[in-house]
Amino acid sequence: MNDILFGGFQALLAIAAAPLLLGWVDQCRAWLQNRRGAGVLQPYRVLRKLMRKDAVIAHGASPLFRAAPYVQFGAMCLAAAIIPVVSITAPLAAAADTIALVGLFALARVFIALAAMDIGTAFGSLGARREMLIGFLSEPALLMVFFTASLICQSTLLPTIVGTLAHRELVIYPSLAFAGVAFTMVLLAENARIPIDNPATHLELTMIHEAMVLEYSARHLALIEWASALKLMNFTAIGLALFVPWGLTAAAAGPQGLAVGIVTTSLKLASAGVALALIETVSAKLRIFRAPEFLATAFLLAVLGLLVHQLLGS
Amino acid sequence: MPSALPAIFTLVAGWVVLGATGLLLPRNLVWVSRVLFPLGAAVGVAIAVFAGSALALPAQTAMLPIGLPDMPMHLRLDALSAFFLVLIGVTAAGVSIYSAGYFRAGEGAAPGLMCLQYHVFLASMAMVVLSDDAFAFMVSWETMALASYFLVTTQHRVAEIRSAGFLYLLLAHVGAISLLLCFGVLQGGSWQFTFNAMRQATLSPAWASVAFGLALFGFGAKAGLVPLHVWLPEAHPAAPSPVSALMSGVMLKTAVYGLIRVSLDLIHTPQWAWGVAVLALGAFTGLFGAIFAAVQTDMKRLLAYSSIENMGLIFTGFGLTLLFRALGQNTFAALALAGTLYHVLNHAQFKSLLFLATGSVLHATGQRNLGRLGGLIHRMPWVAGFALLGTLAMAGLPPLNGFVSEWLLLQAYLFTPSLPQGMVNMLVPIGAAAFALTVALAAYVLVKFYGVIFLGRAREAALERAHDASWLERCGLAWFALACAVLGLFPVVVLGALDRINTELLGASLGTQATSWWAVVPTSTARAVYSPLAFAAGIGVAVLAVFLLVRGIYHGRVRPSAAWNCGFPDPSARMQDTAEGFGQPIRRIFAPFFRIRRQLPAPLDPAPRYALDLTDRWWDWLYRPVADAVKASADRIGVLQQGSIALYLLYSFVTLVALLAFVL
Numbered sequence: 012m013n014d015i016l017f018g019g020f021q022a023l024l025a026i027a028a029a030p031l032l033l034g035w036v037d038q039c040r041a042w043l044q045n046r047r048g049a050g051v052l053q054p055y056r057v058l059r060k061l062m063r064k065d066a067v068i069a070h071g072a073s074p075l076f077r078a079a080p081y082v083q084f085g086a087m088c089l090a091a092a093i094i095p096v097v098s099i100t101a102p103l104a105a106a107a108d109t110i111a112l113v114g115l116f117a118l119a120r121v122f123i124a125l126a127a128m129d130i131g132t133a134f135g136s137l138g139a140r141r142e143m144l145i146g147f148l149s150e151p152a153l154l155m156v157f158f159t160a161s162l163i164c165q166s167t168l169l170p171t172i173v174g175t176l177a178h179r180e181l182v183i184y185p186s187l188a189f190a191g192v193a194f195t196m197v198l199l200a201e202n203a204r205i206p207i208d209n210p211a212t213h214l215e216l217t218m219i220h221e222a223m224v225l226e227y228s229a230r231h232l233a234l235i236e237w238a239s240a241l242k243l244m245n246f247t248a249i250g251l252a253l254f255v256p257w258g259l260t261a262a263a264a265g266p267q268g269l270a271v272g273i274v275t276t277s278l279k280l281a282s283a284g285v286a287l288a289l290i291e292t293v294s295a296k297l298r299i300f301r302a303p304e305f306l307a308t309a310f311l312l313a314v315l316g317l318l319v320h321q322l323l324g325s
Numbered sequence: 326m327p328s329a330l331p332a333i334f335t336l337v338a339g340w341v342v343l344g345a346t347g348l349l350l351p352r353n354l355v356w357v358s359r360v361l362f363p364l365g366a367a368v369g370v371a372i373a374v375f376a377g378s379a380l381a382l383p384a385q386t387a388m389l390p391i392g393l394p395d396m397p398m399h400l401r402l403d404a405l406s407a408f409f410l411v412l413i414g415v416t417a418a419g420v421s422i423y424s425a426g427y428f429r430a431g432e433g434a435a436p437g438l439m440c441l442q443y444h445v446f447l448a449s450m451a452m453v454v455l456s457d458d459a460f461a462f463m464v465s466w467e468t469m470a471l472a473s474y475f476l477v478t479t480q481h482r483v484a485e486i487r488s489a490g491f492l493y494l495l496l497a498h499v500g501a502i503s504l505l506l507c508f509g510v511l512q513g514g515s516w517q518f519t520f521n522a523m524r525q526a527t528l529s530p531a532w533a534s535v536a537f538g539l540a541l542f543g544f545g546a547k548a549g550l551v552p553l554h555v556w557l558p559e560a561h562p563a564a565p566s567p568v569s570a571l572m573s574g575v576m577l578k579t580a581v582y583g584l585i586r587v588s589l590d591l592i593h594t595p596q597w598a599w600g601v602a603v604l605a606l607g608a609f610t611g612l613f614g615a616i617f618a619a620v621q622t623d624m625k626r627l628l629a630y631s632s633i634e635n636m637g638l639i640f641t642g643f644g645l646t647l648l649f650r651a652l653g654q655n656t657f658a659a660l661a662l663a664g665t666l667y668h669v670l671n672h673a674q675f676k677s678l679l680f681l682a683t684g685s686v687l688h689a690t691g692q693r694n695l696g697r698l699g700g701l702i703h704r705m706p707w708v709a710g711f712a713l714l715g716t717l718a719m720a721g722l723p724p725l726n727g728f729v730s731e732w733l734l735l736q737a738y739l740f741t742p743s744l745p746q747g748m749v750n751m752l753v754p755i756g757a758a759a760f761a762l763t764v765a766l767a768a769y770v771l772v773k774f775y776g777v778i779f780l781g782r783a784r785e786a787a788l789e790r791a792h793d794a795s796w797l798e799r800c801g802l803a804w805f806a807l808a809c810a811v812l813g814l815f816p817v818v819v820l821g822a823l824d825r826i827n828t829e830l831l832g833a834s835l836g837t838q839a840t841s842w843w844a845v846v847p848t849s850t851a852r853a854v855y856s857p858l859a860f861a862a863g864i865g866v867a868v869l870a871v872f873l874l875v876r877g878i879y880h881g882r883v884r885p886s887a888a889w890n891c892g893f894p895d896p897s898a899r900m901q902d903t904a905e906g907f908g909q910p911i912r913r914i915f916a917p918f919f920r921i922r923r924q925l926p927a928p929l930d931p932a933p934r935y936a937l938d939l940t941d942r943w944w945d946w947l948y949r950p951v952a953d954a955v956k957a958s959a960d961r962i963g964v965l966q967q968g969s970i971a972l973y974l975l976y977s978f979v980t981l982v983a984l985l986a987f988v989l
Contacts, residue, residue, distance in 0.1 A: 062875070062878075062879045063879060065880075065882045065883065065884045066882065066883045066884065067883075067884045067885075067886045067889075068883050068884070068885055068886070069885075069886060069887065069888035069889070070885055070886070070887060070888070071700070071703070071782060071888075073702045073703065073780070075702065075713070075780070081868045081871055081872055082864075082868060084867070084868075084871050085864045085865075085867035085868035085871060086864060086867075088867040088871070089860070089863045089864050089867055092863060103859060103860075103863050105844075105850075105854055105856075106844065106854065106855070106856040106859030106860055106863065107723070107854075107855060107856065107859070107860050108853050108854060108855060110732050110735050110736075110853075110855070111723050111728075111732065111855050111860065114721065114722055114723040114728050114732075115723060115860075115864075117720070117721075117722055117765070117768055118717075118722045118723065120768075121717065121720055121722060121768055121771075121772055124772050124776070125772060125775060125776055125780060128772075128776035128777075128780040128781050128901075128902075129702075129780045129781065130781070130782075130888050131699065131700065131780070131781030131782035131888075131898060131901050132888050132890040132900070132901070133890070133893075133900040133901060133902075134890055134891060135781075135901075136776070136781065136901050136902035136906070136907065137902065139772060139776060139902075140773075140902060140906070140907050140909075140910065141910070143768065143769040143772050143773075144769070144910040144911075146765065146768065146769070147762075147765040147766050147768065147769045148762075148765070150761070150764075150765040150768075151758060151761035151762045151764075151765050154735075154761045155754075155757075155758055155761065158738075158739065158754075158757060161739055162739065162742060165852065166851055166852050166853065167736070167739065167852070167853040168851070168852075168853060168854060171851055171852075213891070225889060225890065225891060226888060226889055226890075228889075230875050230879060234871070234875070300913070303910070303914050310758070310762075314754060314755065314758045317754040317757070317758070318751065318754055318755075321742060321750050321751055321754060322751070
């Protein structure tokens with residue numbers, strides 16, 4: 012019971028803090044670009060503004076269109092309950108492993124892509140097609156990253172993986188190094204970050220994620236934005252758990268342990284945000300036709316990581 | 326129920342009788358569709374129930390005094406046949422109920438005749454899995470091929486359908502010859518063609534490999550393994566939709582049954598190289614099918630290629646089973662076999678559902694071309710709803726059924742490092758990568774399939790008159806939708822049943838299954854757990870809570886308006902992606918797979934036309950050269966045939982002299 016309360020608290024914390032991480036990344040980007048920025052709380056203000064507005068829905072929208080934001084948000088909440096963010100004890104981690112997690116992200120993607128095709132505009136279907144294109148390459152890459160970690164730890168359950176990785180002696184696994192690079196590339200692509208997509212653009216011909224959600228407004232858009240922020244949070248948490256697993260606590264550690272966990276996780280997330288902002292500032296957006304090459308590289312790196320593990324046994 | 330075999334055989338014979346009854350009033354649609362097809366569905370359910378009860382029993386055998394002199398037919402019902410009978414029964418029940426509302430007057434052959442062909446087809450598939458000697462097996466196998474050939478060519482007045490049927494028949498027979506030879510090798514010099522004799526025969530490893538190769542070729546032709554897949558995308562669009570559903574959902578699976586029967590039961594000492602071959606073929610077939618499905622413009626062809634893809638996934642699973650089995654890792658072999666059979670069952674459900682949905686769309690709109698559909702979710706909400714479930718299941722998304730089997734197979738891949746063969750260890754990650762890529766590509770294909778048909782705006786004015794499916798059709802669709810949900814949410818029950826097959830064929834079981842009813846645990850709880858129930862509950866609670874919170878704290882006001890579309894006026898529904906457009910990225914990335922002929926309009930063309938023609942390179946690589954070689958050799962031999970009687974008498978005379986010289 013204690014475990015469930017503890018894990019539930021952690022999931023709610025992740026959901027609540029997700030816009031903050033996004034705000035922090037945006038703020039860092041602003042600083043790096045010599046701008047003042049809107050402050051780390053800007054995403055919350057946007058959400059509040061959107062929630063209050065009337066939803067404008069195109070004629071000819073089907074129920075699927077209105078349901079998709081809820082499904083996407085629900086999927087991301089469930090993901091937050093599977094991933095160890097602050098502590099190793101995630102409430103639903105025993106119900107779904109890393110493969111199910113990949114399936115969960117795919118579920119959210121398919122729903123939002125279908126919703127994008129629902130209104131029947133040129134941009135909607137264009138966005139859906141591009142999103143699925145990115146998805147079909149990044150999903151297997153992510154799966155291969157998880158496979159590498161699973162082979163090292165003999166388990167596909169995230170808490171077990173994180174527990175095993177956190178308690179090993181500090182050596183560099185060559186396979187994990189490959190996996191780490193691949194994971195970073197997947198993170199950028201999945202979260203519509205710069206080399207693949209620009210979250211700040213509305214330039215019609217280059218946008219991917221924004222093209223899909225073009226017809227959404229008000230509370231539906233707010234949920235989608237929040238779900239995107241939560242997705243970034245989830246991916247960052249996965250990355251930290253796999254590659255920098257130290258500092259996560261278990262439920263048994265009590266409130267003190269929780270406090271320590273929150274502090275270390277916040278620090279790790281903040282530095283990850285800085286790194287993300289740095290990557291986005293120093294790189295340019297790729298042409299859409301180059302995106303498959305970028306993702307194929309990530310996929311090959313992940314498979315190489317797997318092969319290296321098989322070859323070296325580490 | 327001590328013995329289910331007589332009951333099942335009686336029921337199967339009942340199918341044939343039902344079919345023959347159709348001939349009493351061959352032109353009476355009401356008699357055939359409202360009476361005989363629902364009865365056929367009831368028989369299907371009964372077979373599934375009896376076979377399901379037989380899963381728990383030891384194997385039963387029976388002998389029928391029909392057949393050639395001194396060659397009675399042997400029947401055997403063990404766990405493997407019982408599982409496939411459940412599959413046939415459940416799928417046939419749904420398809421029959423749907424067919425009761427589907428067939429219309431004036432479409433192709435007389436309803437009574439179709440009823441006969443349809444039920445003979447069902448009965449022959451059941452007999453294939455019940456046969457216990459090569460003779461009965463081949464007779465059932467060929468009856469199945471012929472019955473389905475006649476069903477494919479129902480509309481035989483269309484030339485394309487006739488040629489599609491011919492291609493199907495040709496490949497079915499090439500495969501059957503290979504199977505015949507395979508059984509010839511398997512009898513191992515005893516000249517006994519019962520499966521029991523084959524089990525006892527000892528083959529040298531080389532002859533066992535020959536037998537396995539022949540079986541792989543023969544069953545591969547039926548299953549649509551690349552490069553023997555070419556008949557699938559031709560035959561499926563040609564056949565009426567319920568027949569496509571049966572062929573794709575069940576008939577392809579009999580090939581899987583056959584291969585399992587031959588390699589794990591009859592030969593029973595698999596070699597690891599076979600596993601590698603099946604794994605590689607399956608992985609390539611899966612990827613090939615997914616890539617081709619992504620660029621199709623005909624909705625039934627798209628589904629046919631998707632069947633090729635799924636058969637590829639199934640064969641990778643079976644390849645893993647053989648590998649594990651050959652290298653002595655029986656528990657892991659059990660995991661892989663359970664995943665394989667689970668996917669066999671799942672594919673039958675969601676593929677039937679989608680084929681039947683395309684049948685309803687075809688009847689409502691008269692269109693198979695994706696580029697002329699769109700927006701049907703508004704006109705056909707029931708079909709769209711069921712199809713959405715099937716789409717999500719086939720895309721391998723949790724918590725539906727497609728995901729469970731893919732999860733099991735991926736888990737099986739994760740056990741491959743324990744294989745003692747170093748080389749194989751290196752190959753398997755590549756197989757896992759191909760598997761993951763195929764599954765992800767399937768999601769792309771299905772977003773295209775569903776989005777272009779059901780979502781967006783109608784691309785043709787005629788679609789405004791489309792109507793939803795009749796209530797019997799909806800019942801059939803609901804049957805499969807329910808199966809997808811149940812198989813997805815309660816995998817532990819299914820795996821418990823599949824474990825009987827594992828015990829029977831591999832002598833190993835997944836054991837730990839029994840410890841929890843709500844979660845799948847392949848080996849141990851520390852290793853991997855997946856609970857679809859918790860998963861569905863988690864997402865459901867989250868969605869509901871968010872919905873109530875947003876409504877409670879804020880509001881639910883909605884203002885309808887024109888689409889925003891970045892402020893661009895968008896007058897035409899033709900601005901939406903067509904099927905070609907949606908497949909364009911895949912065509913670009915995987916260009917070497919296709920032979921592309923494209924016609925682009927000139928910049929100032931007053932009547933611009935865009936044409937795109939994609940063809941399968943296997944026609945150039947394999948089929949044309951073989952066809953040319955056959956024709957060339959026929960021409961050579963044709964020189965002998967001069968048409969003059971004197972010459973033929975001379976041939977007889979020369980032959981006689983030669984024979985005399987040989988004898989003396």
